[in-house]
Amino acid sequence: MKYLIAEPEKLKLLEDSFRKVSTSGEKFVERAYETLFERLPEARPYFNHLDMLGMRGKLLLTLTMMIENVRRPDILDGLLGELGARHIRKYRVPVDYLAKMGDVIVDTMAEFSGPEWTSELNSIWCEAMKSIIERMTEAGSQPISPN
Numbered sequence: 001m002k003y004l005i006a007e008p009e010k011l012k013l014l015e016d017s018f019r020k021v022s023t024s025g026e027k028f029v030e031r032a033y034e035t036l037f038e039r040l041p042e043a044r045p046y047f048n049h050l051d052m053l054g055m056r057g058k059l060l061l062t063l064t065m066m067i068e069n070v071r072r073p074d075i076l077d078g079l080l081g082e083l084g085a086r087h088i089r090k091y092r093v094p095v096d097y098l099a100k101m102g103d104v105i106v107d108t109m110a111e112f113s114g115p116e117w118t119s120e121l122n123s124i125w126c127e128a129m130k131s132i133i134e135r136m137t138e139a140g141s142q143p144i145s146p147n
């Protein structure tokens with residue numbers, strides 16, 4: 001169990017930047033899925049049968065929960081572990097697609113933050129997202145517990 005980012009002042013920048021963007025949360029997640037489908041059209045069929053309005057709501061809620069629990073690695077680990085396991089085992093999403101969606105989320109953060117997006121904020125988000133995707137991926141590769 002480990003923090004996504006070790007330095008507390010970086011955690012604060014992460015939280016503050018997300019809080020600002022989440023005031024445009026609906027538009028943010030809409031743009032994120034749009035960018036995913038532009039960059040990775042192969043991801044589209046995974047969502048064909050799904051209600052995208054519902055999916056956008058779930059993505060926003062989950063990102064919000066991740067950031068809200070960024071100082072609670074016990075809770076965050078559980079959340080990322082279950083999310084990763086569902087994506088890899090149940091929805092059969094390739095691991096590299098998860099990493100691409102991670103990049104899309106960071107780039108959409110940049111787009112919605114405007115001039116407030118600094119190179120420091122960019123590296124903080126890249127570092128945090130790398131850990132998020134690693135934890136989702138690790139959980140998806142664990143053998144299923146016999147219990």
Ligand code: HEM
Nearest residue numbers: 043046047050058059062083086087091093097098101102
């Ligand atoms: C950082 C990356 C991602 C995050 C945070 C994320 C988040 C979510 C969330 C919150 C749900 C709702 C259900 C659940 O919690 O299991 C979900 C479902 C789903 N996601 Fe993702 N997702 C990511 C990447 C992807 C990618 C890249 C794909 C496909 C190419 C994908 C395909 C799906 C599918 C098929 C479902 C199933 C919905 C259903 O059957 O109800 N996800 N995702």
